[in-house]
Amino acid sequence: MKNLALFTYKYRKFVLAFWTVLVLFFGFFALKLPSVLNGSGFEYEGSYQEVQNIMQSDFDIPATSMILLFEKDKEAADNDFTAYMNDTLSNVEKVKDTHVYRPPSSIKDNRSYAVLSFDGTDDKRAENIKEIRSKLSDTKLFSVGLTGGSVIAEDMNQASQDDLVRAELIGIPIAIIVLLLAFRGVIAALIPLVTGFVSVIIAMGLLYFTGQKIDLSIFVLNTAPMIGLALGIDFALLFVNRFREELGPAPIKDATIKTVLTSGRAIIFSGFCVLLGLVGMLFIQVGIFQAVALGGVAVVFTSVLAAITFLPALLSVLGPHINKWTILRTKEKQMSGWHKFAGFVMKRPVIMAVLAIALLITGAIPVAHMKLAIPEANALPTSYESRTTFEKYEATFAEKDITTVPLIAKATEDMTEAGALENLEDLILTLKKDPLVSDVESIFSATEMTAEQLTGALHVPEMKAQLEPAFEQLTNGQQAILQVSLRADGSSDKAKDWVREWENKQTALDVKVGGQPKFQQEIFDEIYNKIWYSLAFILISTYIVLFFAFRSVLIPLKAILMNVISLSCTFGIVVWLFQGGHLGSVPSDIALMIPIFAFSIVFGLSMDYEVFLISRIYEIYQETGDNDKATLQGLISTSKIITSAAAIMIVITGAFAFTGIVPVQQMGVTVALAIFIDATIVRMVLVPSLMKLLGDLNWWSPLRKRKIVRQNG
Missing domain, CATH: 1.20.1640.10 (Multidrug efflux transporter AcrB transmembrane domain)
Structure with a gap:
């Protein structure tokens, strides 16, 4: 150095x-x-992604689809509405690599829709969406909106850029004021x-x-x-x-x-x-x-x-x-407010420590009711058309609590062979016996034939020619695609348990499961299975770093425990705020990544103040050998700067609470709240209380080569 x-x-x-x-x-x-x-x-590289790839490459089902939702005034004629839709779709079809499919459905609640697919490369998708939007236009009686996974993702990107500018415009001017007051x-x-x-x-x-x-x-x-x-x-x-x-x-x-x-x-x-x-x-x-x-x-x-x-x-x-x-x-005052406060805390270490811990535990109580969810369209602000259009589409055309799960069944022989068809039929019969399954679409439902009938028909040239389109659409070599309808919401535990079970079920055919429930199940399982490795790594490695920084057994342990308690309190308050819909927030589940982000990021950030404070206390303790004096002087000399640093971090991160994307709001509030709790209850009350109670034991270490000698008696 x-x-x-x-x-x-x-x-x-x-x-x-x-x-x-x-x-x-x-x-x-x-x-x-x-x-x-x-x-x-x-x-996540799992079955969901594998099924998506098979559907795209072997069954020509686009990996990404978009939805055009058409809406008419209730007084407008259906014929005029149909003409408006046809004109719009004709314009959209002119966009490169874009294909239009209009489901054979009638107008429902003055709305209708069409599905768009994009064949181009991923790096061209943003341009494709922009060009499609340029082809859309509303009239006095009719309107059209574009939505879908790729459209929502593109809007998320734009919203993130807007949010970053908004957060900086809020946070930086306040940070300048805090810095001016500090310096x-x-x-x-x-x-x-x-x-x-x-x-x-x-x-x-x-x-x-x-x-x-x-x-x-x-x-x-x-x-x-x-x-x-x-x-x-x-x-x-x-x-x-x-x-x-x-x-x-x-x-x-x-x-x-x-x-x-x-x-x-x-x-x-x-x-x-x-x-x-x-x-x-x-x-x-x-x-x-x-x-x-x-x-x-x-x-x-x-x-x-x-x-x-x-x-x-x-x-x-x-x-x-x-x-x-x-x-x-x-x-300059002879005795600052920080000096008085630190002295007050250290004179009553037991009472102050008990009060601080009780307060933190009380705040942590709502954590038990935390509900985690993967952000979807509702993460966007309501000002974005892709969100409102998606919500209208779901409300009008999506079946409530019905989820379609694609299954890829693979045989050891071609799907036109009798054995493969019989095994496929047995699989479908087993699926239909499942109480959660409401329907299964397959080659049998498309042709309205059994395995035995299909086998016989394939040996008749005229009938084989008639069946070929269905086989081309629903089978490919040794593979067949099934669309299984479940009586459950795609993000529900029922649906996730079902796809997990069927992925591991032994059948005559090799079965791969995809769809929204599989996507959700794989993400949740990956997090729940790996989070313990992540936590163990963070806690153990942080302990080792702090041990070598301060040559102490207890100080790193104390710092880690205080961080865990204060973060639990933070999560409890965040659950109360967002899930409970308090203080003006709209009730919403906690974004799945927030607890992990917050723990990983805040655990390290809050250690800043621990390191700043303990470094100064340790420096003074090495000079004086007096734990109480070192603690008091360390608090006095660093309290102002730590408070200023915390205030700036709260302002910078808290400014994201005023952004539009819900997970970003939750992230900003969580980090700001965690830093506030850490800089007040933990750093100003718990640290001095515990430092006082533990005395010289704070600095005990089997690696310490020499004992620090007190200079003043």
Whole structure:
């Protein structure tokens, strides 16, 4: 660390020039990041995806379909409505790689629909959607809307970009005010903001190149800047504050070196804790967790690197000028409010600790009722046509609590052979006996023949010719496709249990299950099966890092337990807010990824304050050997800066609560709330209480080579 500090001081202008080049280079590609983001991120390499691929390649069923929903005024004539639909569909058919299918259904509740399929490559889908929309036009009596999975995903991408701008417009001005209040000077206040932007710009540029190689979820566009800005500003806040403290009595060079050795060291350990939390998500092989983990790793890496190289170089160039343009001057008090509060807590450690823990446990109670769901169209704001159109389509044409599940049955011989047809018929009879199955569409229902009748008919040339279209549509070589209707909602536990059971059921044919229930089941199972590995990795690795940072057995354990309790309280309040529909929110299930994101991200972020605070206490304890004095002085010296850092993180992440995408709202509220609880109840009450109660035991370690001697008696 000392060599690094000397290098950044000696070559400070070169270091700043190097970072300037990095910002300009990666900034160009950062602007292009939205173009490489695709989909919600809920992709998983399992049976669902395999069935989708088979349906597309072997049965010519498009992997992605869109829906055109037509609506007429109740006074309009049906003939005119039909003419309007035909004209619209004729225009849409002119769009390249687009095919139109209009189901043979009558007008229902003044609505009708058509299905569109797209044969082009994925990178052309956005252009395809844009061109289709350009062909649509409403009249006084008729209207048309476009929806479907790919349309909703494209709108999610656009909404994410809009939300990012909105959150920045809300969060950054307030963050500037907090920084001005913390530093009371314009120059000092702007440095953390500049550092945060430098970190985020470079990280987003790196993610652009990553997105060329692997699929990245559109949620990266929100989570990466959220983490990067909050973390970059936090690190800079700590660093600048320590530099200003050291600058008073020491020359610029010595102040820079001392700041890197103390705050720089704390930032590295802190960043490593955040990094471990994000890496823990990589155990879960679902696209969105992989993407957010990679995005988070990129911003943490650039934030730490900027804090220990860019910042010392910039501060050593500024020197005393960092205190220029002071706008608020205050008289130093002999005893600050923080001093009084810390003293009050440490005089009553048992009572304060019990009260804090009771409060946290009370807040955690609603966690038991948490309902998790994969975000769908309702995650979009109601202002988006794709959401409202989808809801209208479902309300009018979708059968309530009926889900269609495609099954691919594979035989050891061609599906035109007698043995294969008999086994397929047996499979269908077994399916129909299942109480959850309402209907099965197959080659038998399409031809209205049994296996025996089909076998006989295939030996008659005239009848074989008549049956060929049905066989071409519903069979392919050794494979046959079945459409099974279930009496259950696609996201219900009943449907998920059914597809899981049938995937593992032994039959004469090899059966692969697809459809929405399979998609949901595989995602949920992957998370529930792997989350324990993720948690174990985060908890154990964090303990090891903190153990070597503070040479203590109890401090890392205490930090981890406090984080788990405070996060449980956070989740409980989030459930109360969103599921309960309190404080003006619309009742909604918690997005499936929120608890995992929050735990992985917040666990590391909240360790920032633990590392900042304990590093200062440890530094003083090494000098004095007095645990109570070290705790009190550590709290007094860091309380203001930790509170300011927490306030900025709350503002930056909490600003996303005012965005339109529901999961992003939930994420913003969860992170902001977790940081608030951590910086108040945990850091201001629990930490000093437990530090007081445990005394010198806080610092016990079998690896400690020498005992710290008290200097004052």
